[in-house]
Each structure stands twice: as C-alpha cells, then as structure tokens.
Amino acid sequence: MKRIEPVIFDLSRSGRGATAQHPPAAETAIPAQFRRRRPPVLPEVSELQAVRHYTRLSQLNYSIDTQFYPLGSCTMKYNPRACNSLAMLPEFLGRHPLAPAATGQGMLACLFELQEMLKAVTGMAAVSLTPMAGAQGEFTGVAMIRAFHRAHGDLARNEIIVPDAAHGTNPATASMCGMKIREIASLANGDVDLAALDAALSPATAGIMLTNPSTLGVFERRITEIERKVHAAGGLVYYDGANLNAILGKVRPGDMGFDVIHTNLHKTFSTPHGGGGPGSGAVGVGERLLPFLPVPVVGRDGDRYRWLDERDLPQSIGQLSGFMGNTGVLLRAYVYMRILGAAGMRRVGEFSTLNANYLLQRLREAGFDAAYPERRASHEFIITLRRQTREQGVTAMDFAKRLLDYGYHAPTTYFPLLVPECLLIEPTETETREELDGFVDALVAIQREAEADAAMLKGAPYTLPVRRLDDVRAAKQLDVAWKPAGA
Amino acid sequence: MSKVPAELRYTKSHEWLRALPDGSVEIGITDHAQAALGDLVFVEVPAAGRTLATGDACAVVESVKAASDVYSPLGGEVLAGNEALATQPELVNQDPYGKGWILRLKPSGNAASADLQDATAYAAEVAGD
Amino acid sequence: MPYIPHTDEDIGAMLERIGIRDIDELFDEIPKELRIDSLPGVPAALTEMEVARLMSERAAQDGRPLNFIGAGAYEHHIPAPVWAITTRGEFYSAYTPYQAEASQGTLQVMYEFQSMIASLTAMDVSNASLYDGASALAEACLMAVRAHRRSKSAHILVPVTVNPAWRRVARVITEGQGLVLEELPYCTEQGTTIPQVLERYAGQDITALVIQQPNFFGQLEDADALARWARANGAQVIAVTNPVSLALLTPPGEWGEGGADIACGEAQPFGVPLSSGGPYVGFMATRLEHVRQMPGRIAGRTVDLEGRTGFTLTLQAREQHIRRGKATSNICTNQGLLMTAATIYLSLLGPAGLARVAGACVARTRELVEALTTRCGVRAAFPGPRFHEAVLLLDRPVVPVLESLAAAGIAGGYDLARDFPELGHALLVCATETRTSADIETYARTLHRTLGRAAAAAGVRP
Known part of the structure; x- marks a missing residue:
C-alpha cells in the first residue's frame, strides 16, 4: 500500500464546505477591538472529502482490530465493541459534568461499583478514579506519598527509589513531584538487588516505585522482603500497575504490602488505546494514604450517589482534572469488568501468562535467546538479539521493521534499557494459538533472511505506506504545522 | 576507534578541555561521546556571562535517540557559547575537537583541582567501555 | 470464556509444549502465601445482552436534561x-x-x-x-x-x-x-x-x-x-x-x-x-x-x-x-x-462553519440573558462584551433553584457560590448554537415559575 493521501489542507478550496454542519449565520456584535483580523487557516472541504480522507488515513494504521500487536508492557488485547457502544449511549454522552448529581445517578452507580470492583481486584482500601492516564496515576501516587510524609512532619523525605529496569515515567513523575531519584540495580536474574536497596534506604527515603511483575517480564520473588525493608526505613511502597494483567485474580498488590497503586484501565481493563489516549490511571490506596486520595471520589449516602470533594476529604491532595476524570473511559472499563466477572478476571491472568510462556517456549526452541532463560515469563518476556547483532549485524530495530512486512505490529524495542537489542513481547490472552504460531514462523523466517541477506533486512519495511523515515531531518528541519504555499 | 588528542584533558563524563593561551579554556564533547549519541539535531549552549560551578550542567546535546547534559569540568564564567551550533549541530559530529567546541570559560579557581584525566587514561577508559 | 479463544485442545497442547501439568504451575514463582484463589467483591459474569440492558436502564435513569451549563465544558453539535x-x-x-x-x-x-x-x-x-x-x-x-x-x-x-x-x-x-x-x-x-x-x-x-x-x-x-x-x-x-x-x-x-x-x-x-x-x-x-x-x-x-x-x-x-x-x-x-x-470536526466546520458556531454562541447567550433578565427578575452581573457565558444574579440561593429546574428537566447553570462568594447568589449560564429560541423560552418560563412559586410560598408577591 503506497501513500496516496495528501494533507487535508492540500484538498482545500476556498468557498467549499460541509455546509450541512454549519449553523445559520447570526449577528454577533463583538466590538472591533476584540475581533480577529484574519480568519484562521482551516480546511475547506466537502463532507465526503473529509470522510474519505480520514477513512483513508485510518487504513494506514496497524491496530489490534487488524493485526496481532504484541507490544510489551502495553497490553494490546481485544477492546470489546460492547464497551464502546454502551459507554456511548446518548444519555451518558450528553450529561454535563456539573449537572446536579440527581441527574447522574445511573452513571454514578456504574462508577461506584467500578471503584468497589477495583478495590476487590487490587486488595486496596479505597480507590479514586480521577487520574486521566497512567502517568497521572503515578503522579497522584507520589503526590500522596509526599503529602503523607508532610502530614507527619517528615519534611526530609524527598527521595524516591526506582529500579533501573523501571519505565521512564517513574523517574519523570518523581521529578515532577519535586523528588530526587535514587536508581538501584537489578540482578542478573531480573530481581531487585537487595544490597543496592539497603544502601539506598535512608532517612531521606520517601518511597519506592515498583512494577511487579517487573518490566523484565518476571515476578519479583522477594517482594515481601522489599516491602518490609522500605517500611522499616520509614518509606512507602508504590505499585506501578503497568503489568497488573499478568496477575489479575492470582495475587493482589494490597496483599503484597503496597501502600498505593495505579492501574492502567486502558491495559488491564481493555479500554481503547486510541492511537495514544485517552487512558485512565485509577489509584488505589491502603489505610495509611486514605485521607490523601485525590478528589472527586464517588460516595454513597443511603441509596443516593454523589461526588465527594475537599469538603469531605480535607486532607486530599486535591483535584487533577477539570472535572471528574475520564468518565467515558471508566464506563468502558465497567462494562468490561461486568462481562468478565470474577472468574473471567482470573482467566485474564492465567491465559495471558499461558500465551506468553508458550510463545517464549516456541521461540527458544526456534533458536532465539531469552534474556532470563531460567525464569518463568509473566504475561510478557524479553528475547535479546545480541547474538544476531554480533553475527549478522542486524539489530532489534531491523527485526521489528521486518515484522511489519509480515503483517505483525512489532514488539516493544529497546526497552527496558538494561537488555541490549531486546524485544519485549506481550501476546495477551485474547490471541489464538494459531496467531502465536504464525508470529513464531515470521520471526524464524526473518532470522533466515538475516543470515542470507542482512542488507535486505536493514531496508525493511518494504510493503508499508512508507519506508524508514528520516528522523534526523524531522528534528533538524522541523515541519510540525502546515503552512500555505508562500507563507 | 575514536580519536583522543594527546594535548587535551578529559572527564569521565566524556567532556574534553583545552587550555587556551590567554588562560581561558575551551570545552566540548569527545569523539567517543558524539559517536555514541549519533547524529546531533540540536545543541543548546550557555549564554556568555553565566557563572558555572564545577559539575554544573551547562549545555545539552540532543540526537534523535538521546539527549545528554554536558557538565562543566571547571567552575568559572562563560565567555562564549559556540553560536554556530544553533544552525549546524552536525559540527559536533564532524569535528568534535575543533569547530564542534561547545563553550569557552574563564576558570574561577585552581583549574588543577578538577577531576580530569590525560589522554592515555581517557583512551583506556573508553576502550574498556 | 469471554474474549479468550482457547479450546481444551489448545490448552493441553500449549501446556505440553511448555512442559507443565496445569496453568497454576505458571505462577510457581509467586510466593504461595500471596496467592489467592477467588475474587470476593467482584460479581459473576454477565452476557453482553445482560450488560446492555443494565446500561440502558442506568442511562435512562439519567435522562437528557436541556442543558444551559458551560463553565469549561460546552455542548455543541457533533457532526x-x-x-x-x-x-x-x-x-x-x-x-x-x-x-x-x-x-x-x-x-x-x-x-x-x-x-x-x-x-x-x-x-x-x-x-x-x-x-x-x-x-x-x-x-x-x-x-x-x-x-x-x-x-x-x-x-x-x-x-x-x-x-x-x-x-x-x-x-x-x-x-x-x-x-x-x-x-x-x-x-x-x-x-x-x-x-x-x-x-x-x-x-x-x-x-x-x-x-x-x-x-x-x-x-x-x-x-x-x-x-x-x-x-x-x-x-x-x-x-x-x-x-x-x-x-x-x-x-x-x-x-x-x-x-x-x-x-x-x-x-x-x-x-x-x-x-x-x-x-x-x-x-x-x-x-x-x-x-x-x-x-x-x-x-x-x-x-x-x-x-x-x-x-x-x-x-x-x-x-x-x-x-x-x-x-x-x-x-x-x-x-x-x-x-x-x-x-475531523474542524475539517467539517472549516473557517466559515466555525465562525458561524462562534457567532451563534454569542447570539444565543445574548438572547438567553435578555429573556431571563426581562422576564424572570434576575439581572446580569456584568455588562458585555461577552462570548457564550454570562453571570446572572438571583435574589436567593442558587442551589435550590437549580434543583427545582433539574426536576423540570433543565440543567440551569453553574452555582458560583463556592468560588465567588463575593458575587452573592450568582449563576453562570451558557447557550451554544444547540439551544433554540424554543429552548430559551422553556428555560425562561420554567425559571419564572420556579422563582415565582418560591416567592409565593414565602408569602411574597412575585
């Protein structure tokens, strides 16, 4: 498929328009001093032109609905269509966020029950649904940890410990909250180095941010020991829910001793990734952090639901979004959880792990190197192409690009940074065995191509709308907004 | 094999330092560092007049895959940043010890007190990377 | 198993390939004392049909009030x-x-x-x-x-x-x-x-x-x-x-x-x-x-x-x-x-359509303010010029009025008492291009009745 679609502005003709969408003209009477002198440059196209243009653009994407999408740490599972259509019932879409709670009892009932279900699956004491993304959930968690120490007069605690395998958001979040970052090493088997942890703990320790299973695709076996050490040092323990899918219904962060967690509803609870958002980063807390939960939270008085705000939670860290968070996303997660039910959620953990371990086993049999061969995979695992880079001169990037030609979205590449030339592969529970087998066949075929003609691989992909793009030019000759010719 | 000119001194964080006849110093990043970063797309240099302490982040070098701070190996006052890098960041890739210099500094204290190594030591360190 | 495609044969073959007896063995690195075998607090599964029924009922419960609230979120026509x-x-x-x-x-x-x-x-x-x-x-x-x-x-x-x-x-x-x-x-x-x-x-x-x-x-x-x-x-x-x-x-x-x-x-x-x-x-x-x-x-x-x-x-x-x-x-x-x-919205509206939307917002809000100030005894807090929102001053607390309007199917505005107590009984209202003259008439009539009835109940002539 070759690129055929111009930028929408290049389709524009002065005086054209999708006029069925234009309301009647009205007298506005805005004084001249406030008026715009030249109209903005926006496309002038017919409705059909717009529909055709964006439909064609959609067809240039790989997506879960069209391709196997084993992007590690992103949980690209099927997004059930029912979740979308039922969250988009007209009454839900039309409701203004500031309308009286009396006109939102149905929506609030869903959100209240979602809070309760999230408490149950995470083992936490309370949940706030307001964070608008995983990164905002992380921010919320660290801000609550900060507020906790402040409330205890413990102003010196300004360090967050982060394992070196952590996602970049963890340190970025800690800095955003004004914390210093102490990075600690991982052992060769993927577990946290407890000696490094001991050395990092101090009276300045505010807390530790952990993902478990970790981004290395393995379960941190000494989690209880870590939790005890950090708590003994006066710090709190934060759970990054990026990989909750792996353990859903099998083990709960609350039982592992975590004080606060964020869940990515767009991963574990299958709300759409939408080309990069919206997400939802609902947070759960243990008793210690309960007073600091961000507002608003759905509360229940008898049989009526209402939003609780700072007047109900005076120690709250406050409000994180213009209104109540991503309600539309929350409704999708609610529908998903109701369709799965308790047994279905346990199966998520089981079958995502089964698929990952099966895929890992098949790839090892086919000659690929597991980064942690002595460990069980969680719902994802890492293979390293260090040997291929040394022997054939092909990189993880080359494998990833060639996979696109075979009709598969590439796994996560070059993350985590600890493992050279890595592919982080997460198949999810919604893929069939045949799909996994096809993916193995593709990687085996690419390995053969690498041995026969490495140069060919370096030019991949060949069959996508574009070949590899010049990123250096994109950054040096910055073109990030269309300008009319001659402007 | 990256170039390590004998007449310069080096930091562990891959900056080089050249003593100029007037007592000021010129600072840049090493050949090894530019190769590791890849094609630079942007370099931010410090403004003249800024005061730096030893170890201050004083410039940023950015490629498409990484962005790194440049740390001043000495304290002092910035005499000039290399303005040419604003439009030609590739000079750092092409000529890291010459046209790709990043800043000139008037050292404030005793220059010898900074933790610097000679070319032989730095070359050995890079070889062991 | 909703959304999980594995047949019994698949499961057997996959376990055999991995070299384990059952799925639980995949979790053997997790300390036993941490593992759970049920999820109390999560209800049993429903079918899509059952959830669709539930959601439709919940949505119907919320209804579709006629909206005159803005305050940072605006109801516009969506093509x-x-x-x-x-x-x-x-x-x-x-x-x-x-x-x-x-x-x-x-x-x-x-x-x-x-x-x-x-x-x-x-x-x-x-x-x-x-x-x-x-x-x-x-x-x-x-x-x-x-x-x-x-x-x-x-x-x-x-x-x-x-x-x-x-x-x-x-x-x-x-x-x-x-x-x-x-x-x-x-x-x-x-x-x-x-x-x-x-x-x-x-x-x-x-x-x-x-x-x-x-x-x-x-x-x-x-x-x-x-x-x-x-x-x-x-x-x-x-x-x-x-x-x-x-x-x-x-x-x-x-x-x-x-x-x-x-x-x-x-x-x-x-x-x-x-x-x-x-x-x-x-x-x-x-x-x-x-x-x-x-x-x-x-x-x-x-x-x-x-x-x-x-x-x-x-x-x-x-x-x-x-x-x-x-x-x-x-x-x-x-x-x-x-x-x-x-x-996509901006492509469909274009410069002319967006200017029409903006103009209609200004005009509708003016019409709303005129209707409410001339017929309901409220007054505008500030003179123009304004875009598509206006502050109205009432002679009594706003919340009961809004509740009464809500009972009549109108989301009547946003109460400013919490953030702007210095304005007194102030109500922020908004009308976009989606509000017709008939909608504004409905609001004015209902507000008139609401304020009048409350005044009558208090023994005051409207």
Whole structure:
C-alpha cells in the first residue's frame, strides 16, 4: 500500500464546505477591538472529502482490530465493541459534568461499583478514579506519598527509589513531584538487588516505585522482603500497575504490602488505546494514604450517589482534572469488568501468562535467546538479539521493521534499557494459538533472511505506506504545522 | 576507534578541555561521546556571562535517540557559547575537537583541582567501555 | 470464556509444549502465601445482552436534561461523521505511533491537528494534545518556568477570572516543583481583570502572567493591555482560550504587540461529547523558540528512504522514555482519540462553519440573558462584551433553584457560590448554537415559575 493521501489542507478550496454542519449565520456584535483580523487557516472541504480522507488515513494504521500487536508492557488485547457502544449511549454522552448529581445517578452507580470492583481486584482500601492516564496515576501516587510524609512532619523525605529496569515515567513523575531519584540495580536474574536497596534506604527515603511483575517480564520473588525493608526505613511502597494483567485474580498488590497503586484501565481493563489516549490511571490506596486520595471520589449516602470533594476529604491532595476524570473511559472499563466477572478476571491472568510462556517456549526452541532463560515469563518476556547483532549485524530495530512486512505490529524495542537489542513481547490472552504460531514462523523466517541477506533486512519495511523515515531531518528541519504555499 | 588528542584533558563524563593561551579554556564533547549519541539535531549552549560551578550542567546535546547534559569540568564564567551550533549541530559530529567546541570559560579557581584525566587514561577508559 | 479463544485442545497442547501439568504451575514463582484463589467483591459474569440492558436502564435513569451549563465544558453539535470515523478500529485500537511506518494515519492526523491549533492560536507550533484544559494550564506553568531563562522566581500571576477548577489543578500539579501561583483580583462591576492591579508587580521577577480569554465568566478581558504589561515587565504570557472563540476573537499569537508565549486550553468543544467531564482533550501551542520546552507528543513531516513524504514523532528527546528524570513532563502519549475527533470536526466546520458556531454562541447567550433578565427578575452581573457565558444574579440561593429546574428537566447553570462568594447568589449560564429560541423560552418560563412559586410560598408577591 503506497501513500496516496495528501494533507487535508492540500484538498482545500476556498468557498467549499460541509455546509450541512454549519449553523445559520447570526449577528454577533463583538466590538472591533476584540475581533480577529484574519480568519484562521482551516480546511475547506466537502463532507465526503473529509470522510474519505480520514477513512483513508485510518487504513494506514496497524491496530489490534487488524493485526496481532504484541507490544510489551502495553497490553494490546481485544477492546470489546460492547464497551464502546454502551459507554456511548446518548444519555451518558450528553450529561454535563456539573449537572446536579440527581441527574447522574445511573452513571454514578456504574462508577461506584467500578471503584468497589477495583478495590476487590487490587486488595486496596479505597480507590479514586480521577487520574486521566497512567502517568497521572503515578503522579497522584507520589503526590500522596509526599503529602503523607508532610502530614507527619517528615519534611526530609524527598527521595524516591526506582529500579533501573523501571519505565521512564517513574523517574519523570518523581521529578515532577519535586523528588530526587535514587536508581538501584537489578540482578542478573531480573530481581531487585537487595544490597543496592539497603544502601539506598535512608532517612531521606520517601518511597519506592515498583512494577511487579517487573518490566523484565518476571515476578519479583522477594517482594515481601522489599516491602518490609522500605517500611522499616520509614518509606512507602508504590505499585506501578503497568503489568497488573499478568496477575489479575492470582495475587493482589494490597496483599503484597503496597501502600498505593495505579492501574492502567486502558491495559488491564481493555479500554481503547486510541492511537495514544485517552487512558485512565485509577489509584488505589491502603489505610495509611486514605485521607490523601485525590478528589472527586464517588460516595454513597443511603441509596443516593454523589461526588465527594475537599469538603469531605480535607486532607486530599486535591483535584487533577477539570472535572471528574475520564468518565467515558471508566464506563468502558465497567462494562468490561461486568462481562468478565470474577472468574473471567482470573482467566485474564492465567491465559495471558499461558500465551506468553508458550510463545517464549516456541521461540527458544526456534533458536532465539531469552534474556532470563531460567525464569518463568509473566504475561510478557524479553528475547535479546545480541547474538544476531554480533553475527549478522542486524539489530532489534531491523527485526521489528521486518515484522511489519509480515503483517505483525512489532514488539516493544529497546526497552527496558538494561537488555541490549531486546524485544519485549506481550501476546495477551485474547490471541489464538494459531496467531502465536504464525508470529513464531515470521520471526524464524526473518532470522533466515538475516543470515542470507542482512542488507535486505536493514531496508525493511518494504510493503508499508512508507519506508524508514528520516528522523534526523524531522528534528533538524522541523515541519510540525502546515503552512500555505508562500507563507 | 575514536580519536583522543594527546594535548587535551578529559572527564569521565566524556567532556574534553583545552587550555587556551590567554588562560581561558575551551570545552566540548569527545569523539567517543558524539559517536555514541549519533547524529546531533540540536545543541543548546550557555549564554556568555553565566557563572558555572564545577559539575554544573551547562549545555545539552540532543540526537534523535538521546539527549545528554554536558557538565562543566571547571567552575568559572562563560565567555562564549559556540553560536554556530544553533544552525549546524552536525559540527559536533564532524569535528568534535575543533569547530564542534561547545563553550569557552574563564576558570574561577585552581583549574588543577578538577577531576580530569590525560589522554592515555581517557583512551583506556573508553576502550574498556 | 469471554474474549479468550482457547479450546481444551489448545490448552493441553500449549501446556505440553511448555512442559507443565496445569496453568497454576505458571505462577510457581509467586510466593504461595500471596496467592489467592477467588475474587470476593467482584460479581459473576454477565452476557453482553445482560450488560446492555443494565446500561440502558442506568442511562435512562439519567435522562437528557436541556442543558444551559458551560463553565469549561460546552455542548455543541457533533457532526455524524466525527465519531463514525473516530471509532473505526484502526484509530480506536491502535497505540501511540512508536512504529511510524505502521502508524501513518495517526501521525498525519496529529500533524493536521497541530496545524489547525497553530493556525487558530496564531502560534508557531502545537503539540499533539494533552489530557485536558486544566492539566494543559498546569503544564504551561511548568513550561514557562523552564522556558524563561532569566526569571528565577517561578512566580506566576493567575487572575481569579481564570477557571477556578483549572487554578486548583494547576496548583496541585506544580506544587512539587515549588511554583508560586499568585491570584490577581478582578473588578466585581465589570467581571474582568483590572490591568492597573499589575502595577504593584512592576520591577519584580515575575515568570509569567496567565490570561484567560474569554474568561471564566464569559467576559472579554483586555488581553492586549495585559499582554503588553507582561512584555514590558519581562514576564511571559500564558494564554488560556476557548478555541471556538478563536474563530472570532484576536488569537493569542497577536495579543499586545508581541503575542503570547504559550497558548493552551480545552479542545472539547471540537466534536467531543460532554460525557460527564471526560475524556476531553487539552491543547498547547507555543513559539518556535520554546518548542524544546513544550511537553507532549509532536508529529513532524519528513521523508522516507525513497524520498516520499511521511510523518514521524519528533523531538522525542524531550520525553520521559528517553530523558527519564529530566523530561519536560511525565506524560507518555497524547489524547489520541479525542484529538482525532477534534481534527475531523474542524475539517467539517472549516473557517466559515466555525465562525458561524462562534457567532451563534454569542447570539444565543445574548438572547438567553435578555429573556431571563426581562422576564424572570434576575439581572446580569456584568455588562458585555461577552462570548457564550454570562453571570446572572438571583435574589436567593442558587442551589435550590437549580434543583427545582433539574426536576423540570433543565440543567440551569453553574452555582458560583463556592468560588465567588463575593458575587452573592450568582449563576453562570451558557447557550451554544444547540439551544433554540424554543429552548430559551422553556428555560425562561420554567425559571419564572420556579422563582415565582418560591416567592409565593414565602408569602411574597412575585
């Protein structure tokens, strides 16, 4: 498929328009001093032109609905269509966020029950649904940890410990909250180095941010020991829910001793990734952090639901979004959880792990190197192409690009940074065995191509709308907004 | 094999330092560092007049895959940043010890007190990377 | 097993291949004492049909009141193609475009969105969106501190006429980095910021001044005078705007002589449903010189190996996955799906259609204010000019009136008592192009009855 679609502005003709969408003209009477002198440059196209243009653009994407999408740490599972259509019932879409709670009892009932279900699956004491993304959930968690120490007069605690395998958001979040970052090493088997942890703990320790299973695709076996050490040092323990899918219904962060967690509803609870958002980063807390939960939270008085705000939670860290968070996303997660039910959620953990371990086993049999061969995979695992880079001169990037030609979205590449030339592969529970087998066949075929003609691989992909793009030019000759010719 | 000119001194964080006849110093990043970063797309240099302490982040070098701070190996006052890098960041890739210099500094204290190594030591360190 | 495709035969074959007896063995690295075997508190599964019934009932319970609330979220007509295309699986179920060659659709939409926002705001560059308008303002404050090299104070002036919820969010998000957000009072007669109050800050190190246009009350600020003061006093200008208004009003890039440094706001009015507050879509644009301090995703146009035009994420070295603790923000993606809706919306409206929408908002709000002030005995708190919101003053507390209107199927406005007690019984109302003259008549009649009945109950003649 070759690129055929111009930028929408290049389709524009002065005086054209999708006029069925234009309301009647009205007298506005805005004084001249406030008026715009030249109209903005926006496309002038017919409705059909717009529909055709964006439909064609959609067809240039790989997506879960069209391709196997084993992007590690992103949980690209099927997004059930029912979740979308039922969250988009007209009454839900039309409701203004500031309308009286009396006109939102149905929506609030869903959100209240979602809070309760999230408490149950995470083992936490309370949940706030307001964070608008995983990164905002992380921010919320660290801000609550900060507020906790402040409330205890413990102003010196300004360090967050982060394992070196952590996602970049963890340190970025800690800095955003004004914390210093102490990075600690991982052992060769993927577990946290407890000696490094001991050395990092101090009276300045505010807390530790952990993902478990970790981004290395393995379960941190000494989690209880870590939790005890950090708590003994006066710090709190934060759970990054990026990989909750792996353990859903099998083990709960609350039982592992975590004080606060964020869940990515767009991963574990299958709300759409939408080309990069919206997400939802609902947070759960243990008793210690309960007073600091961000507002608003759905509360229940008898049989009526209402939003609780700072007047109900005076120690709250406050409000994180213009209104109540991503309600539309929350409704999708609610529908998903109701369709799965308790047994279905346990199966998520089981079958995502089964698929990952099966895929890992098949790839090892086919000659690929597991980064942690002595460990069980969680719902994802890492293979390293260090040997291929040394022997054939092909990189993880080359494998990833060639996979696109075979009709598969590439796994996560070059993350985590600890493992050279890595592919982080997460198949999810919604893929069939045949799909996994096809993916193995593709990687085996690419390995053969690498041995026969490495140069060919370096030019991949060949069959996508574009070949590899010049990123250096994109950054040096910055073109990030269309300008009319001659402007 | 990256170039390590004998007449310069080096930091562990891959900056080089050249003593100029007037007592000021010129600072840049090493050949090894530019190769590791890849094609630079942007370099931010410090403004003249800024005061730096030893170890201050004083410039940023950015490629498409990484962005790194440049740390001043000495304290002092910035005499000039290399303005040419604003439009030609590739000079750092092409000529890291010459046209790709990043800043000139008037050292404030005793220059010898900074933790610097000679070319032989730095070359050995890079070889062991 | 909902959404899990494995047959018994699959399971058996897969376990055998792995070399284990049952699925539980896959979890043998997890300490036994931590494992659970049930999930009390989670109900049993329902079929799609059963959940559909439940959701329809819940939705019906909420009804569809006639809406006259704005206050940061606006009901506009959403053209039918917008969500029909946005929810196509290729947009809906893709992730952020890490593999550019397989994401040209998403990347080109980002580029088009950035182009539209840059043009609307008259700024050089836009990012590909942020979570919402409130968090965009918070990010703009943090960005101003990074971008303003000479200012050391991290001291930002925020007029009280800026959306109060957004002010709260900005405070929560910037607090950890030590920003000082200081409030500027407004004129309670005019409903706008008084440029003269800035004089007391002359000569101080002020990092930035926030200007919201139109402001939270719907009134038009003297943005030119405020921006000029900032420029003359070495402070940056952070513009907050309703992007619909930019079809008619002077864009931030042209405020005063120098224009704003950062423009941000909420693009929800562009085709995104009210949906009880989210998901929405924040936007941010800036001058080219500050682009490396801007948070969030940015798509750029470039060429591929064969010289063909293509799109890719650019300036990624600012972002958390590369820069980690030194990133411009912890944000990982953008608000992709909503950005897509906004881009399609703007393509369908075009410059003429958007100007019509903006004009209709002004006209409908004027009609609403006239109807309520002449027939219901309320008065407008401030004289014009205003965009599509107005503050009305009642002779009694607002909440019971709103409850009574809600019982009659009208979402009658937003009570300002919490954030602006100095205004007395003040109600913020809004009418967009979606409110007809008949709707306004319904509101006026119902409000008249509500106020009259309450007065009668109190023994007062209406």
